[in-house]
Amino acid sequence: MRHRRTTRAIATAVALGSALVLATGCGVTRGDESRDLTMLIPNSPGGGYDQTGRAAVAVMENGDITGGSFEVTNVIGAGGSVAMTRLMNAKGDERTLMTAGLGVVGSLYSFGAPYALDDATPLAQLIEDQEGVLVPADSPFQTIDDLVEAWQEDPDSVVVGGGSSPGGPDHLFPMQLASAVDVDPRELRYVPYDGGGPLTSALLGDKIDVGFSGVGEFEGQLSSGELRLLAVSGEERLKGEGISDAPTLTEAGIDLVFTNWRGVFAPPGISEERRDELIAMLEEMHDTPEWQQALEDNGWIDEFKTGDDFAQFLREQDERVATTLEDLELL
Amino acid sequence: MDNLSLLMDGFGAVLTPQNLLFACIGVLLGTFVGVLPGIGPAMAVALLLPVTYGLDPIGAFIMFAGIYYGGMYGGSTTSILLNTPGESASVMTALEGNLMARAGRASQALATAAIGSFIAGTIGTLLVVFFAPALASVAVEIGAPSYFALMVLAMIMVTSVLGGSPLRGFIALFLGLTIGLVGLDLNTGQPRLSFDQPLLADRIDVVVVAVGIFALGEALWVAAHLRRSPLHVIPVGRPWMDRADLRRSWGPWLRGTAYGFPFGALPAGGAEIPTFLSYLTEKRIAKRKGVDEFGKGAIEGVAGPEAANNASAAGTFVPLLALGLPVTATSAVMLAALQGYGIEPGPGLMTDQPELVWALLASLLIGNALLLVLNLPLAPVWAKLLRIPRPQLYAGILFFAALGAYAANLQAFDLFLLVLLGLLGLAMRRFGLPVLPLILGVILGPLMEFRLREAMAISGGEVAGLWSEPLAVVIYVVVALAVIAPLVLRRVRPAPAAVAEDLDIPAVEEEKVR
Numbered sequence: 001m002r003h004r005r006t007t008r009a010i011a012t013a014v015a016l017g018s019a020l021v022l023a024t025g026c027g028v029t030r031g032d033e034s035r036d037l038t039m040l041i042p043n044s045p046g047g048g049y050d051q052t053g054r055a056a057v058a059v060m061e062n063g064d065i066t067g068g069s070f071e072v073t074n075v076i077g078a079g080g081s082v083a084m085t086r087l088m089n090a091k092g093d094e095r096t097l098m099t100a101g102l103g104v105v106g107s108l109y110s111f112g113a114p115y116a117l118d119d120a121t122p123l124a125q126l127i128e129d130q131e132g133v134l135v136p137a138d139s140p141f142q143t144i145d146d147l148v149e150a151w152q153e154d155p156d157s158v159v160v161g162g163g164s165s166p167g168g169p170d171h172l173f174p175m176q177l178a179s180a181v182d183v184d185p186r187e188l189r190y191v192p193y194d195g196g197g198p199l200t201s202a203l204l205g206d207k208i209d210v211g212f213s214g215v216g217e218f219e220g221q222l223s224s225g226e227l228r229l230l231a232v233s234g235e236e237r238l239k240g241e242g243i244s245d246a247p248t249l250t251e252a253g254i255d256l257v258f259t260n261w262r263g264v265f266a267p268p269g270i271s272e273e274r275r276d277e278l279i280a281m282l283e284e285m286h287d288t289p290e291w292q293q294a295l296e297d298n299g300w301i302d303e304f305k306t307g308d309d310f311a312q313f314l315r316e317q318d319e320r321v322a323t324t325l326e327d328l329e330l331l
Numbered sequence: 332m333d334n335l336s337l338l339m340d341g342f343g344a345v346l347t348p349q350n351l352l353f354a355c356i357g358v359l360l361g362t363f364v365g366v367l368p369g370i371g372p373a374m375a376v377a378l379l380l381p382v383t384y385g386l387d388p389i390g391a392f393i394m395f396a397g398i399y400y401g402g403m404y405g406g407s408t409t410s411i412l413l414n415t416p417g418e419s420a421s422v423m424t425a426l427e428g429n430l431m432a433r434a435g436r437a438s439q440a441l442a443t444a445a446i447g448s449f450i451a452g453t454i455g456t457l458l459v460v461f462f463a464p465a466l467a468s469v470a471v472e473i474g475a476p477s478y479f480a481l482m483v484l485a486m487i488m489v490t491s492v493l494g495g496s497p498l499r500g501f502i503a504l505f506l507g508l509t510i511g512l513v514g515l516d517l518n519t520g521q522p523r524l525s526f527d528q529p530l531l532a533d534r535i536d537v538v539v540v541a542v543g544i545f546a547l548g549e550a551l552w553v554a555a556h557l558r559r560s561p562l563h564v565i566p567v568g569r570p571w572m573d574r575a576d577l578r579r580s581w582g583p584w585l586r587g588t589a590y591g592f593p594f595g596a597l598p599a600g601g602a603e604i605p606t607f608l609s610y611l612t613e614k615r616i617a618k619r620k621g622v623d624e625f626g627k628g629a630i631e632g633v634a635g636p637e638a639a640n641n642a643s644a645a646g647t648f649v650p651l652l653a654l655g656l657p658v659t660a661t662s663a664v665m666l667a668a669l670q671g672y673g674i675e676p677g678p679g680l681m682t683d684q685p686e687l688v689w690a691l692l693a694s695l696l697i698g699n700a701l702l703l704v705l706n707l708p709l710a711p712v713w714a715k716l717l718r719i720p721r722p723q724l725y726a727g728i729l730f731f732a733a734l735g736a737y738a739a740n741l742q743a744f745d746l747f748l749l750v751l752l753g754l755l756g757l758a759m760r761r762f763g764l765p766v767l768p769l770i771l772g773v774i775l776g777p778l779m780e781f782r783l784r785e786a787m788a789i790s791g792g793e794v795a796g797l798w799s800e801p802l803a804v805v806i807y808v809v810v811a812l813a814v815i816a817p818l819v820l821r822r823v824r825p826a827p828a829a830v831a832e833d834l835d836i837p838a839v840e841e842e843k844v845r
Contacts, residue, residue, distance in 0.1 A: 076533075078515075078532045078533060081529050082529050111515075111522070111532060113529075156791055159788075159789050165515070165518070166519060189788065190788070191789055192517055193785075194517070197656050197663070198599065200655075200656055201471050201598035201599075201650070201654070202474070204471045204654065205472050205473070205474055205598075207474040207475065207789060208789065
């Protein structure tokens with residue numbers, strides 16, 4: 001709840017800030033106004049979608065890729081379902097975009113939304129983020145195999161935690177990992193925490209045995225050796241002190257690649273030409289050095305897919321999330 | 332006292348005329364933005380943070396410290412004057428503070444809040460200076476079972492503010508608990524009481540509830556009686572605190588600090604519980620002394636919670652600096668700010684970048700002192716705001732209440748909720764239901780449930796998990812004593828009549844004031 005209040009605080013701050021900018025007449029309008037676009041962000045400023053969406057918007061504006069300016073709107077609520085509803089209602093609107101990702105896929109199920117992400121017009125996947133398996137320094141688990149063994153012996157003996165509620169990435173990851181090593185995910189003892197901060201303090205205080213979360217938030221504790229990274233979830237190892245030693249799951253002999261991803265969508269029912277035009281803009285953005293810099297600054301992995309490839313990927317993701325939640329009897 | 336000399340070095344680096352100017356600007360900006368209703372310190376800091384970019388780190392720190400304290404204090408100002416708390420931590424300040432303001436003692440309420448904030452902030456920051464690393468390692472050991480025990484203690488304490496009629500008090504409390512239930516269950520993702528409204532699935536913001544019940548409900552109540560009741564002019568009070576005010580304030584300031592700091596230093600402590608405990612303690616002490624003005628605008632009820640709030644805020648620097656853990660909204664914004672200045676909070680911070688840390692702590696102390704210097708003279712000026720004629724004043728309150736409720740989430744839906752809750756507030760006043768238990772239910776209910784679920788999830792459903800931590804056991808013993816002792820005492824010697832008419836209800840008292 002605290003985390004949510006924070007982001008909400010920032011949301012208001014940004015909104016008021018932009019109002020101040022408008023009021024003082026410093027708003028910058030470039031080029032043809034008919035080329036202006038709106039970018040919907042499905043959570044609060046400062047969150048993951050916001051960072052990715054705003055980074056993309058900044059690169060496109062600075063490079064004058066769209067020929068107009070952007071209005072970024074944070075549509076907060078129901079884990080992204082509210083923003084998704086707005087996007088679906090904007091059917092045929094060729095000037096609205098939305099940033100979304102894996103968390104929204106889960107939320108659409110949790111909130112029983114009548115549509116999935118690929119019912120909108122998928123444009124491009126922009127980035128990928130890896131999840132990590134974290135333990136306190138004095139944990140008996142030295143490798144991911146130790147955890148798997150303990151799980152296979154008695155899943156209920158290991159208390160695991162993550163920074164998201166059911167359906168979110170930090171929840172889906174341990175569940176899918178359990179399935180991949182033939183452990184019934186329903187047997188897992190999962191404790192949801194309200195974001196990375198509370199999860200860290202639970203790990204440091206030995207309240208839980210294993211934490212599952214995005215690696216980026218734990219760099220300080222990993223480099224100081226207070227937490228240990230057993231494995232990362234992506235296809236390649238990550239860089240960094242205390243981080244580069246951690247194998248990928250595949251290297252450790254577990255057949256699972258799990259990534260948190262984010263991409264850009266347009267409303268349903270836009271013309272084929274407009275879709276291709278928007279995809280071309282995103283491709284142009286992706287090729288700029290500024291975007292590459294943004295990837296590096298944020299520790300995002302460059303995983304760019306467009307159009308039909310992205311749509312295909314989405315269907316797979318959707319199915320996987322649905323299967324996981326069904327296995328857990330949460331649907 | 333190695334730390335002391337390091338702190339002095341910090342002062343040396345920070346104290347230049349230019350930096351003091353930055354600090355003054357920061358305090359004023361922070362106060363003016365924080366004074367907008369619905370904007371708590373977290374928002375004020377987030378909003379003004381960009382102002383500090385482009386300064387050198389030390390200059391940025393000190394301006395930031397000014398903004399931070401200014402924002403905190405600005406939030407209390409609106410709570411006291413307009414009864415529109417910007418965050419759950421100021422709800423307790425609003426209770427007695429607004430009553431004082433309406434009795435013509437707004438200046439004194441604002442002054443005791445400013446001085447209390449200063450004292451609590453200074454003691455708190457000094458405690459951070461000397462004990463942060465040691466406290467931080469102890470604090471992470473405290474987990475869900477202990478927090479749950481604390482919530483049980485707080486719930487037991489709530490019964491003492493139920494008011495003259497326990498039935499009405501419990502009705503209000505359960506209304507609050509019900510409102511607190513609305514939304515998605517964090518553990519299973521199931522929506523509760525959300526009536527298929529995605530916007531309700533996100534829980535109802537405490538700020539919207541407090542503003543709706545306090546400010547809107549009150550305004551509607553006043554409007555409903557406008558013709559019948561004689562025009563009540565807010566008396567013009569004295570501009571300054573007198574000796575009696577000071578004598579009544581210093582105890583609450585120190586006790587509030589003692590409550591606030593440890594809670595702030597806990598990773599999940601927060602400011603709600605200590606402000607609430609401070610309020611209750613002061614109420615009890617006042618009652619024992621026989622000068623119970625609670626419900627009519629007691630200065631102790633502002634001084635204590637306000638000090639607890641600020642000490643808790645200072646305490647949050649313990650996990651923030653020593654562990655890199657942001658535990659409140661404000662400290663999460665602060666973490667982002669520190670990272671922007673090139674400080675990477677975490678276990679190695681105190682040893683890796685000592686000069687920056689000491690400069691930051693020195694800046695906080697200076698910002699706090701400047702807040703007092705700049706804002707104490709402003710208290711009578713703010714207080715004049717209440718001289719606005721009543722229709723215009725309440726129209727203004729309604730406008731700012733709506734702005735505050737909207738600003739929390741930027742959802743028009745919250746305005747609808749606000750009106751609904753305002754009507755509930757009016758109905759509660761009409762039927763003599765106390766509003767305080769409702770607000771406490773909304774604040775404490777979800778916290779309590781969350782901790783219980785976490786403790787049970789960790790223990791795998793074993794009830795014994797609830798007393799698996801020593802601190803939890805200690806608290807349960809205290810709870811048991813608090814519940815059993817009065818029962819035993821009552822049996823041993825019959826209660827005097829005074830016990831029967833327990834603590835008064837602010838809502839009902841307000842009528843008498845008017």
